[in-house]
Amino acid sequence: MEKENKSKKFWDYALLIVGGILILIPLLYTFLSSFKTTKQIMNHFFAWPNPWTTANFQRLFSDGVMGYFWNSIVITVLSIVLVMIFVPMAAYSIARNMSKHTAFNWMYILLIIGIFVPFQVIMIPITVMMSKIGLANMWGLIILYLTYAVPQTLFLYVSYIKQSVPESLDEAAEIDGANKITAYFKIIFPLLKPMHATTLIINAMWFWNDFMLPLLILNKDSKMWTLPLFQYNYTGQYFNDYGPSFASYVVGIITITIVYLIFQKNIIAGMSNGAVK
């Protein structure tokens, strides 16, 4: 018994350490390469930078990486704010009315059907449409994020409200003279806090990391590129001088690492909650 436990423990640690190293290597290598000259990367791929150079970062910043970084922030923040304004509201309306009016039941189904539809089905028509109506830009992208975040986010909110926010709360507020709308803003919205955390995390991760929609909507106008779209084009542009592109990956990874270090518990819980529902 003792022996078996000891050997199991050994294998547990062995697995975790080997797996951990497998995760670390490409990231470490990216970090180190970003401080090497391209010649060093080519000739001494796994060596320590010698000497350490910040030339890649200087070039990256003079190529305007901060502008793309800022685009990503603006797009992510504005999209998130819009999602948090409109979706819980709609969810509240549906959760309260669906048992009384079949019309709201139908609206609910209409609004969550997107969960079943892979993006490829609308990819071509929406790309043509956005450029035709002059929305092949950041604002168009934000509108699309809001639209495509609705199905899953709404589904999460509606189930949460039906499970954890009883209608008696509204009624109590109504007795005190509030109508449905003030009751929503003053009482219900704050009560949805646990679900706000989940939806905020899954949507922010998606908007920040997304590549496909920016590729389709923004690729023609290089001023509006998001960070991932910039990284993609930058790698292509410097395909035989890849030092600076490593620096661009590092900028992306460091940002997300800082956020992850601060909100690690919430992010793990939020993303796995969003994934299994």
Next chain:
Amino acid sequence: MKSKSFIEKHWGWLFLIIPLILQAIFFYFPLFQGAFYSFTNWTGLTYNYKFVGINNYKLLLMDQNFAKSIGFTAILTISLIIGEIVIGILVARALNSKIKGQTFFRAWFFFPAVLSGLTVALIFKQVFNYGLPAIGNALHIEWLQTSLLGTNTGAVIATIFVLLWQGVAMPIIIFLAGLQSIPDEIKEAAEMDGANSRQIFWNIELPYMLPSISMVFILALKSGLTAFDQIFAMTAGGPNNSTTSLGLLVYNYAFNNNSFGYANAIAIVLFILIAIVSFIQIKISNKYAVD
């Protein structure tokens, strides 16, 4: 006073109106357009197109690129399903045993999930193109000396590896939650009766993890069927279309071959596959939640 009562009476619709309008314009309209175009020969270059009935779907059956893409997508999806379940359970069990630094390892193994799939793919592209050949040259291992991404089999293996590297993070957390839902008394009782860790796994842990397994199965299935970002950035579907997933095939036919109508037909096939999978997912998730 009157306007107030109007708002009060119709608040339900007012709260819904914006998502409804947005979905109608930016989701339902292109959805029906997409379905419609799949019955036309639209190129996307001009606004002239002819209605060709189910001709696109007939062509699909004879299209070698489509067959090849279905083959690769199947291999990719099956590998992701098996890989995510097996590796996910192994790591989750190791994390769940009484080890030091559990929180640290948990955070470490989840980290790939928060990275942009695109960044990960670009990094691995450099590793495969320059890093592994460097090792191959140093150690004189012949098959490593040229880029893995240059050969058909190598590119397929590399793609599966990268998607697993990132894709296994979420299953680990899901399985860990499944393991932690097992009441301590049950395991303790089994240990007192002299059950070894293998017996505990097959008779106690596995049954408790069945809902998690079906959940991960569906997640992996969906991610394999719709894989795009990473493959687009790493291999662009090559060499010789050996890593062109269905998601990428739609893109290539539309934007590189200007066959919008035909590409939409492929998208509709993908839609039918995903719709079936999602339907099963909803059935399962009604019975299961991580908290």
